Amino acid sequence: MMERERMAIRVWAEEVDLIRKLVDVELALRCQAIDDVIQRVYQVEPARHTDKAITEVKAAILDLVR
Numbered sequence: 001m002m003e004r005e006r007m008a009i010r011v012w013a014e015e016v017d018l019i020r021k022l023v024d025v026e027l028a029l030r031c032q033a034i035d036d037v038i039q040r041v042y043q044v045e046p047a048r049h050t051d052k053a054i055t056e057v058k059a060a061i062l063d064l065v066r
Helices: 013-043 050-065
Strands: none
Touching: 013 050
16 A cells, blocks of 8 residues: 555634545545446456556556555
8 A cells, every 4th residue: 555644734623524525525536437447347348458448447546546
């Protein structure tokens, strides 16, 4: 797993729940995008586009963890 630098930011207590929800929504969207890519990989013929599909999945996962 990639190491990440942790940062603390000051926010109003009332904003904490909103920020958590926004982060959860963003993470869910990114996971859904990766899921969509993986589903496209399974829908192509296994003998065709395999390298391209694997590269696309790897790029999507790397984008998620950044």
